[in-house]
Amino acid sequence: MIRLVPDHSARIQRTEKVPFTFDGVALMGCAGENLAAALMQAGVLHLRNAPGDGAPRGAFCMMALCQECVVFVDGQSVESCRLTVSSGLVVKSRR
Amino acid sequence: MLIDEQGQAGGQVWRAKDRSILSAPATPESRSGDNLRERLAASGVRQMTDTRVWQIERQGEHWVIHTLRNGAAGRLHSRAVILATGAREEAQPVRGWTTPGVIGLAGATALFKQSIRLPGRASVVAGAGPLVFFVASEIRRLGGTVAAVVTPNTRADWLARLPSMVARPDLLWRGGRWVADLMLAGVPIYWGHAVKSVSGDDQVTGVTLCRLAADGTPLPGDIGIAADSVCLGGGLAPSTEAAQLAGVAIRYRPELGGWVSEAELDGSTAREGLFLAGDGCGIRGAVAAELHGQIVARTALRHIGQASASDPALERAYRRASRFGEAMTVLSALRADPIGLATPDTIVCRCESLTRRTIEVEIESGAVSSNAVKSGQRAGMGPCGGKYCQSSVARLIALHENRALSEIAPPTPRPPIRPVPVSALAGDFDYDDLPMPKPAPL
Ligand SMILES: Cc1cc2nc3c(=O)[nH]c(=O)nc-3n(C[C@H](O)[C@H](O)[C@H](O)COP(=O)(O)OP(=O)(O)OC[C@H]3O[C@@H](n4cnc5c(N)ncnc54)[C@H](O)[C@@H]3O)c2cc1C
Ligand code: FES
Numbered sequence: 001m002i003r004l005v006p007d008h009s010a011r012i013q014r015t016e017k018v019p020f021t022f023d024g025v026a027l028m029g030c031a032g033e034n035l036a037a038a039l040m041q042a043g044v045l046h047l048r049n050a051p052g053d054g055a056p057r058g059a060f061c062m063m064a065l066c067q068e069c070v071v072f073v074d075g076q077s078v079e080s081c082r083l084t085v086s087s088g089l090v091v092k093s094r095r
Numbered sequence: 096m097l098i099d100e101q102g103q104a105g106g107q108v109w110r111a112k113d114r115s116i117l118s119a120p121a122t123p124e125s126r127s128g129d130n131l132r133e134r135l136a137a138s139g140v141r142q143m144t145d146t147r148v149w150q151i152e153r154q155g156e157h158w159v160i161h162t163l164r165n166g167a168a169g170r171l172h173s174r175a176v177i178l179a180t181g182a183r184e185e186a187q188p189v190r191g192w193t194t195p196g197v198i199g200l201a202g203a204t205a206l207f208k209q210s211i212r213l214p215g216r217a218s219v220v221a222g223a224g225p226l227v228f229f230v231a232s233e234i235r236r237l238g239g240t241v242a243a244v245v246t247p248n249t250r251a252d253w254l255a256r257l258p259s260m261v262a263r264p265d266l267l268w269r270g271g272r273w274v275a276d277l278m279l280a281g282v283p284i285y286w287g288h289a290v291k292s293v294s295g296d297d298q299v300t301g302v303t304l305c306r307l308a309a310d311g312t313p314l315p316g317d318i319g320i321a322a323d324s325v326c327l328g329g330g331l332a333p334s335t336e337a338a339q340l341a342g343v344a345i346r347y348r349p350e351l352g353g354w355v356s357e358a359e360l361d362g363s364t365a366r367e368g369l370f371l372a373g374d375g376c377g378i379r380g381a382v383a384a385e386l387h388g389q390i391v392a393r394t395a396l397r398h399i400g401q402a403s404a405s406d407p408a409l410e411r412a413y414r415r416a417s418r419f420g421e422a423m424t425v426l427s428a429l430r431a432d433p434i435g436l437a438t439p440d441t442i443v444c445r446c447e448s449l450t451r452r453t454i455e456v457e458i459e460s461g462a463v464s465s466n467a468v469k470s471g472q473r474a475g476m477g478p479c480g481g482k483y484c485q486s487s488v489a490r491l492i493a494l495h496e497n498r499a500l501s502e503i504a505p506p507t508p509r510p511p512i513r514p515v516p517v518s519a520l521a522g523d524f525d526y527d528d529l530p531m532p533k534p535a536p537l
């Protein structure tokens with residue numbers, strides 16, 4: 001089939017995968033990758049529970065404004081869309 | 096000195112890649128961005144990245160910029176400040192838009208540009224203007240599947256904008272190719288439609304679409320589409336909070352994205368030494384923003400006593416780019432009713448989980464301004480600072496009070512305009528007191 005927009009997925013090279021954890025679950029992510037993107041890639045979308053109805057929420061704005069992707073790292077609450085993956089990173093959710 | 100809350104300079108359009116990307120095919124945006132970052136590095140401009148500005152105030156002859164970097168607060172003093180804060184994405188609340196797997200349409204471009212990742216395996220891409228086709232096309236370029244493109248614009252809306260678009264035949268051609276590729280690939284494009292609800296509990300499983308009347312009201316006849324992710328756009332709005340803290344007034348200009356900061360074409364404002372550039376004073380698009388930055392930099396240089404003539408050719412190019420950009424912004428605003436698709440139980444304020452019904456009850460009991468709804472129900476008091484509910488709240492007030500949107504100003508921004516941990520303020524320091532090499536005197 002004719003593609004006017006070529007598929008570039010095979011031409012993207014990434015750093016090696018390193019282990020990190022999310023609420024104790026072992027995950028792998030590319031070193032230096034944006035944490036929100038890496039969690040999404042690992043299939044982890046549910047990052048916190050909403051106030052009030054407790055419904056699941058996940059990254060939304062991807063530009064560090066909505067605060068939906070906030071997680072705990074080193075005891076600090078930080079937007080995961082402003083963090084990067086490193087080997088051994090321990091991420092705790094607000095679920 | 097350049098301050099940016101992102102890890103590298105580039106803003107939204109020329110956003111830099113994560114360190115995890117070793118190599119990837121270049122795009123027009125990545126080429127321009129890399130070129131810009133190289134020139135910036137060679138220019139000797141001091142860069143403070145990963146640094147958030149959370150307050151701006153006037154002290155004597157200077158502006159004081161309050162920053163937050165690595166959890167520590169600091170201050171900078173300057174005679175001239177250019178605020179180029181860009182845009183934020185608007186959202187139109189629909190049932191289920193808070194489900195994990197729904198991300199912003201503009202937000203999706205950040206995911207592509209920075210991390211080269213997809214939002215899911217099969218995505219519904221919904222929104223107005225050219226961005227919806229760019230996002231759908233990028234999903235295909237990165238090897239993903241577009242389940243459907245949904246846009247409130249009709250083909251007639253686009254045809255009506257052709258005369259302004261011929262100002263930039265290059266962009267017109269690029270956009271035409273995105274649409275043609277989607278059609279060749281058999282991706283359904285729903286013109287004149289909108290996402291009415293999103294289904295799924297802890298992850299998106301599908302969406303329901305409806306057709307829109309010319310005024311944006313939903314028409315009967317639902318269409319269901321299976322997908323595991325949604326890129327949902329509600330248009331762009333200028334980020335005016337920082338300028339507002341500095342005392343710059345805002346005006347309602349729906350054709351420029353809503354409430355915009357008041358500034359002259361050359362970037363000057365009613366406040367001395369404070370200049371505005373780019374999408375923050377009206378959404379005119381990336382090409383216009385870059386040219387505007389060059390014009391405003393000249394104004395700021397003149398303010399601090401450096402010879403820098405204005406350049407008529409630059410201003411002409413800016414006007415031409417603006418015409419294109421403004422036509423795209425108008426297209427994005429067509430048929431957009433910020434609240435038209437929200438049912439009574441739809442969440443409007445994500446931070447406090449407030450539904451449309453709750454906010455309407457508050458308005459009925461007398462909260463008839465954005466500030467009143469904010470103090471009564473905390474809509475807009477959550478961590479996002481009201482950025483994702485203020486347009487919907489204003490629209491609800493307008494509906495109930497039978498008033499024009501231009502009369503319902505967004506809530507007054509208060510510092511901090513970015514979340515600041517209390518611990519950061521304990522060690523508050525002046526960058527001017529640090530033994531850092533100073534740049535050439537301004
Ligand atoms: C998420 C998003 C994605 C977009 N993607 C595209 C696209 O792919 N193609 C396109 O044509 N248009 C896109 N747009 C529209 C685009 O933003 C503009 O047309 C263009 O980038 C405007 O340039 P600018 O310099 O005015 O603002 P921007 O490029 O947005 O730059 C503003 C900069 O200011 C920084 N900033 C803002 N507030 C603060 C603060 N308080 N402290 C510190 N730093 C701060 C931001 O980090 C950012 O780097 C997008 C908009 C958004 C919101
Ligand atoms: S996704 Fe909105 S703050 Fe990270």
